[in-house]
Amino acid sequence: MSTIEKAVTKLNRDNTGRSESSAQQSSEQLQVHEPIAVKPQVVQEASAGHDNSSHTVQLNLAMLEKNNFVSLSKERRLINEEYRVIKRKLINNAFGALSKTLQHPNLILVTSSRPGEGKTFSAINLALSIALEQDKTVLLVDADVLRPNVSKTLNISHNLGLTDYLQSTDVTVPDILLSTNVERLKLITAGSPHHLSTELLASERMSQLVNEFASRYSDRIVIFDAPPLLGVNETAVMAAMCGQAVIVVEENRTRLAEIEQSVSLLPEEMAVGFLINKAHRNQGKGYGYGYYYGAS
Template identity: 80%
Template sequence: MSIIEKAIQRRAEQLNTPTAADKENQSIVVEDERQPSSVFSEDENKKADIINEERNVTELDLQRLESQGFVSLSKQRRLINEEYRVIKRKLINNAFGVLSSTLQNPNLILVSSSRPGEGKTFSSINLALSIALEQDKTVLLVDADVLRPKVAKTLGVEYPIGLTDYLLSNEVSVSDIILNTNVPRLKLITAGSPHHLSTELLASDRMLKLAEEFANRYPDRLVIFDAPPLLGVNETSVLAAMCGQAVLVVEENKTRLAEIEQSVSLLPKDIAVGFLINKAHRNQGKGYGYGYYYGAE
């Protein structure tokens, strides 16, 4: 039994549910007593979409990203596209399929890892690019790793304000920080300005209201949070509680079982958890089951 299979079995025992081999797509029914509170003013609700559409488009160098091994938006058939197509399908089904009613905010997806350097940002960007290929879905990629932000740098994006600026100031609106890109169905929020309370902001009421707004404002949108690692940043588990799904990126032959178990224990019991194996050096096969994903080679 592999390290990931052991982690999945431990997770199943924690939830007192069958393992993936026994029952696929197992979900836990959750009663959400919290009512969404809009972070948009009445005027913003009328103007936000128009402002976003009229704002200059942020150009992503798609050719450079493709050369660096990211999902391609061209018609060229590539292995990484096929792999992330399978991974995103599970996430989309959880967010909009029959099981979505059993999850709280199923269209909000936390992507994290146990420790830094395991490939969560690479995975977050690839998931966003892959979802953007869908014809009837849009995706918002949020760099929530406010201590070590990498999304904007990886994508080659420079923008003066982002998530922390919004969380710190009532004068910054949501429409101020959402960037349109030259990928029609992909939008972006950068991490924002560094601040000594950056991680604490992720656990703030303003962040909770923002997450609720993301979950309810656009019914066809998935939101991917590239979050800080779970071990060492307590606020990541608070952010996870706002999401309906979590993808835990695991580096093959490096991430320890104890670290995976500790990370999973920090996630809410009612969240749908998936594992994505990154930096794999061999074909892992196609054994997809409950919360079990195989990533790029």
């Protein structure tokens, strides 16, 4: 039994009143964690989509596909199929029966126990996959203000982001909100480094922003790419504002004790899922992803 399976079994034994569902598949393509080389283009716009965003970034979708991210093309790819399984549970939690028991069920925290387990890769793929939905929109927020990786991975740049908004009332949501050439996908970068990042994320201004994210659009899912749970305070602060969490773990690397410690830092009422990164299966398919859902 793998480390993550032991963790899920323990969670379910301790919390018998909630249900667990699991989905796992495999792929040969899923070992991408390095920033990719794309050429960004920033375009000024008066408005984009149904948000009052003032900037658009062009994502190099061909390069993303080449680097084994979820593809927006018509080609059928294993990674697309895997993330369809993963996102379906999250969407059901956000808008289905369970949503009535969660605070801000459409706000999803993506994190890990330690750095390097693939949380940013997973957060971007979840956002791309949800953007393929015909009746949902997705906002990807780089909330890893200590070591921001969404902008680095997508190779986009913007001079204002989350921390800039939180520390200045002169910065507005349209100033930090980026539309993309993916119709239903928007981005917010991490912003300027700040020594009071925990205090900024715990501020009333952040709480108001999160409430706006949760309620402004009935069809929107917000994904926060957050710092790892262990060793920092920012992620626990963010978790208190979200209804769901996805903990990315690397099979044969992440320890059971680390998973248990990570889960203990999350609110008890939160819906918690595990996404297995680089899980080696014996079906001859190489590396892949699995998703185990458990409610804490």
